[in-house]
Amino acid sequence: MDFLDLSGIWTLKQIKTGESIPCPIPGDNISALLAAEKIKDPYYADNELELQWIGREDWSFSTSFDADEDLANCPGTVLELPSVDTVFELRLNGELIGNGNNAFTKHKFNLTGLLKTGTNEIEIIIRSPENAAMELKKSLSYPISHMSYPVQSEGRNLIRKTQCHSGWDWGPCLMVSGMYEAPVIKASPLERIESLRCDLKPADNGLKRWEANISLELFSAIAGETTVNAECATVRLSRTYRLESGLQTVNLQLIIDNPDLWWPAGFGEQPLYCLNITTGNDSIEKLIGFRTAEVITDSDKHGIGMVVRINCKDIFCKGANWIPADALPSRHTKKRYEDLIKSAADANMNMLRVWGGGKYESDYFYELCDRLGIMVWQDFMFACSIYPADDDFLNNVKNEVEYQVKRLQHHPSLVLWCGNNENVGTLNWFPETRENRDRYIIDYDRLNEGVVGKAVKTLDPGRKWWSSSPSAGEGDYSDCWHDDSKGDMHYWSVWHEGKPFKSYYEVTPRFCSEFGFQSFSSMETIKTFADEDQFNITSPVMEHHQRNDRGNSIIISTISRYFRFPQSFEETIYLSRIQQAMAIKTAVEYWRTKRPVCMGSLYWQLNDTWPVASWSSLDYNGSWKPLHYSAKRFYAPHLLTIHKTQDSRIEVKLCNDSFEPISGELTVEEWGYNGSRREVLSKKITAAAEAVSLLESFPVPAEKSFTNSRFYHTAFTPDNNGLQILENSLMLESPKRCRIKKTNIDIDIKQKDSETILTLTADIPAFNTVLELPGWKGRFSENNFTILPNYPKEILLSGEDIDKNDLKKQLEVHSLRNF
Numbered sequence: 001m002d003f004l005d006l007s008g009i010w011t012l013k014q015i016k017t018g019e020s021i022p023c024p025i026p027g028d029n030i031s032a033l034l035a036a037e038k039i040k041d042p043y044y045a046d047n048e049l050e051l052q053w054i055g056r057e058d059w060s061f062s063t064s065f066d067a068d069e070d071l072a073n074c075p076g077t078v079l080e081l082p083s084v085d086t087v088f089e090l091r092l093n094g095e096l097i098g099n100g101n102n103a104f105t106k107h108k109f110n111l112t113g114l115l116k117t118g119t120n121e122i123e124i125i126i127r128s129p130e131n132a133a134m135e136l137k138k139s140l141s142y143p144i145s146h147m148s149y150p151v152q153s154e155g156r157n158l159i160r161k162t163q164c165h166s167g168w169d170w171g172p173c174l175m176v177s178g179m180y181e182a183p184v185i186k187a188s189p190l191e192r193i194e195s196l197r198c199d200l201k202p203a204d205n206g207l208k209r210w211e212a213n214i215s216l217e218l219f220s221a222i223a224g225e226t227t228v229n230a231e232c233a234t235v236r237l238s239r240t241y242r243l244e245s246g247l248q249t250v251n252l253q254l255i256i257d258n259p260d261l262w263w264p265a266g267f268g269e270q271p272l273y274c275l276n277i278t279t280g281n282d283s284i285e286k287l288i289g290f291r292t293a294e295v296i297t298d299s300d301k302h303g304i305g306m307v308v309r310i311n312c313k314d315i316f317c318k319g320a321n322w323i324p325a326d327a328l329p330s331r332h333t334k335k336r337y338e339d340l341i342k343s344a345a346d347a348n349m350n351m352l353r354v355w356g357g358g359k360y361e362s363d364y365f366y367e368l369c370d371r372l373g374i375m376v377w378q379d380f381m382f383a384c385s386i387y388p389a390d391d392d393f394l395n396n397v398k399n400e401v402e403y404q405v406k407r408l409q410h411h412p413s414l415v416l417w418c419g420n421n422e423n424v425g426t427l428n429w430f431p432e433t434r435e436n437r438d439r440y441i442i443d444y445d446r447l448n449e450g451v452v453g454k455a456v457k458t459l460d461p462g463r464k465w466w467s468s469s470p471s472a473g474e475g476d477y478s479d480c481w482h483d484d485s486k487g488d489m490h491y492w493s494v495w496h497e498g499k500p501f502k503s504y505y506e507v508t509p510r511f512c513s514e515f516g517f518q519s520f521s522s523m524e525t526i527k528t529f530a531d532e533d534q535f536n537i538t539s540p541v542m543e544h545h546q547r548n549d550r551g552n553s554i555i556i557s558t559i560s561r562y563f564r565f566p567q568s569f570e571e572t573i574y575l576s577r578i579q580q581a582m583a584i585k586t587a588v589e590y591w592r593t594k595r596p597v598c599m600g601s602l603y604w605q606l607n608d609t610w611p612v613a614s615w616s617s618l619d620y621n622g623s624w625k626p627l628h629y630s631a632k633r634f635y636a637p638h639l640l641t642i643h644k645t646q647d648s649r650i651e652v653k654l655c656n657d658s659f660e661p662i663s664g665e666l667t668v669e670e671w672g673y674n675g676s677r678r679e680v681l682s683k684k685i686t687a688a689a690e691a692v693s694l695l696e697s698f699p700v701p702a703e704k705s706f707t708n709s710r711f712y713h714t715a716f717t718p719d720n721n722g723l724q725i726l727e728n729s730l731m732l733e734s735p736k737r738c739r740i741k742k743t744n745i746d747i748d749i750k751q752k753d754s755e756t757i758l759t760l761t762a763d764i765p766a767f768n769t770v771l772e773l774p775g776w777k778g779r780f781s782e783n784n785f786t787i788l789p790n791y792p793k794e795i796l797l798s799g800e801d802i803d804k805n806d807l808k809k810q811l812e813v814h815s816l817r818n819f
């Protein structure tokens with residue numbers, strides 16, 4: 001088969017002015033305009049506001065290519081455009097030959113008989129997404145509303161484009177246009193492979209013998225014959241088929257004995273096997289993994305549970321919500337995906353939710369999740385909106401979802417398909433939906449169950465279909481923001497409703513798929529978009545980089561609820577970050593102790609698409625916020641918690657997610673903020689596998705003079721010294737009321753070969769100690785930690801090499817009350 005990859009430098013032209021510049025494809029127009037110095041950096045200050053015109057213009061993307069005589073005369077020639085954003089016309093040598101209006105599908109155009117021998121010119125004219133949406137809006141017979149954000153483009157829900165391009169409560173409004181995957185021409189009169197699905201099913205009870213049921217879609221321009229060879233592990237099969245002209249499906253089955261099983265991160269390895277299919281003319285390879293994946297959502301005495309079961313083992317899901325890697329698609333590089341997903345895995349996450357306001361991610365994203373054992377909760381791309389339910393829209397979505405299910409279903413990491421993000425909520429969010437709820441529910445169902453759910457049930461019946469997030473299940477439109485008894489919950493009462501952190505103790509979600517708390521970016525990131533005269537959180541630039549209307553005031557009022565008021569901008573930034581970690585730690589630690597009633601925690605949100613104040617645990621530049629370092633501890637397979645109950649008892653628990661019991665030495669100490677120490681207990685314990693064990697419980701004195709001058713510290717030293725020592729501490733009052741003192745932290749730096757180790761010692765307890773090394777690309781083995789007198793803390797640096805003197809000069813160390 002002839003194959004022509006059309007990626008390279010294309011010409012980008014603004015239709016209205018005729019001005020043109022070079023544009024790499026795959027790529028987007030805003031990145032090209034920036035590279036050609038036609039616009040200012042969209043992420044700097046409030047430049048974004050000056051760039052809103054870009055989404056109101058039509059853009060032409062063109063290139064030329066040579067076709068030899070064979071290609072020009074080949075009967076089965078097709079142009080494949082895998083990702084055109086969004087409403088476009090396709091011209092070949094000046095002639096209109098097709099169009100499309102969905103950024104989430106692969107468009108195919110038959111070029112047979114249309115190519116010239118010699119040079120051909122191809123042009124893709126992408127309409128202004130905002131104008132295209134507004135035109136559709138005018139033709140609506142009743143309102144189809146969406147959630148509004150501070151900087152936004154109207155009507156985004158009417159076109160099939162990444163919804164957050166139009167602005168979000170953490171995202172800029174940059175209505176990009178472009179093509180984000182390589183356009184290709186394929187030419188062959190005989191078969192080409194259109195899609196490959198592979199359902200893996202155990203053929204026995206012991207997960208030893210597996211059936212691989214393969215469904216291969218072939219397109220042939222003419223009738224003929226082909227031989228299909230399938231190979232996986234050591235198994236091979238070869239069959240000859242008669243082909244009709246047109247699209248057809250052939251089915252094959254391989255039986256594979258004793259493959260190694262794929263496990264989520266933390267539970268075993270992630271062996272991947274290559275499934276290789278060749279036909280007379282074409283070939284395709286997919287990496288597959290042998291595992292069963294069930295999501296059990298049965299009724300029980302608490303309501304409706306939600307348990308992910310892999311290879312017959314119940315897995316507590318730990319992770320975060322994923323939004324696109326960048327607001328500019330040209331920056332979705334392999335390196336960015338690697339950094340972000342590795343950061344998730346390194347923080348002991350085992351699941352990411354690909355949120356419905358972004359995009360179906362690139363193949364590489366899912367491949368990394370397969371390799372690293374990160375399970376994927378995959379939303380379909382609908383979020384926080386009502387959507388149309390007319391035939392055009394439904395047919396458009398049908399193509400999209402069928403394409404995506406076929407593209408992604410072989411990934412072992414993918415465990416659940418979910419209809420949308422928060423669209424059930426929208427049935428109550430707008431006056432018209434409240435007044436005419438029945439109409440909107442019918443529309444919702446036509447799209448969500450009638451098209452999206454149906455595609456999943458037909459094309460990927462072995463995988464869980466979950467109708468929405470949050471949801472109590474199909475046909476249930478109840479409030480899963482406040483009811484913790486059924487399905488997945490989005491618990492936002494602490495952030496959006498201003499409740500205190502202890503409210504996390506008032507709910508036991510069955511699976512919390514969203515909850516979050518904002519913080520500011522690091523000073524290093526802030527300096528990339530704000531000048532020094534803006535270093536104040538109510539300055540115009542800082543407010544521009546905060547997209548949640550009440551965001552800064554929630555951060556500040558929460559600081560004043562728990563901490564003494566900061567004296568400087570830098571201290572405000574620091575407190576916002578440790579308070580974010582404290583919020584999410586409070587929730588996750590408590591919910592993990594509620595296993596098996598609660599079996600999942602995905603906080604909002606892993607990453608940022610630009611530098612902004614947000615709920616993310618990774619800064620825009622990929623560096624770990626204190627929250628991310630805390631996540632590494634609170635998501636670890638073994639977690640030691642210490643908690644004060646409502647009736648003033650201290651409870652020490654060990655959450656053991658692993659498949660093995662664990663034993664070792666538990667200590668609990670009572671400390672004074674002045675550094676005095678008293679051992680409360682020290683004993684041998686064993687904690688059962690896949691369970692939570694209450695290790696100790698004792699009453700705590702209620703007098704203020706005790707609670708504001710004492711805190712508890714607990715540690716668990718496993719007998720198996722290959723496992724890490726677990727530690728946790730508990731203040732008995734809000735930090736602002738505690739008699740925390742200014743500490744002297746000494747730092748000793750040791751460098752040997754390329755290893756750098758910091759040893760930190762403190763004369764009196766130091767809390768929330770945060771290390772920062774601006775400009776350095778690397779990570780600390782721990783951060784946001786407590787240092788106790790006489791217990792030196794060793795921190796290993798991994799990343800770029802750094803000179804000892806530079807390190808001494810640049811290292812910043814802060815802790816609570818040490819600013």
Ligand code: BMA
Nearest residue numbers: 169170384421422490514604
């Ligand atoms: C949610 C998400 C997003 C939003 C976040 C923070 O529920 O689904 O729409 O960004 O809350 O408000």
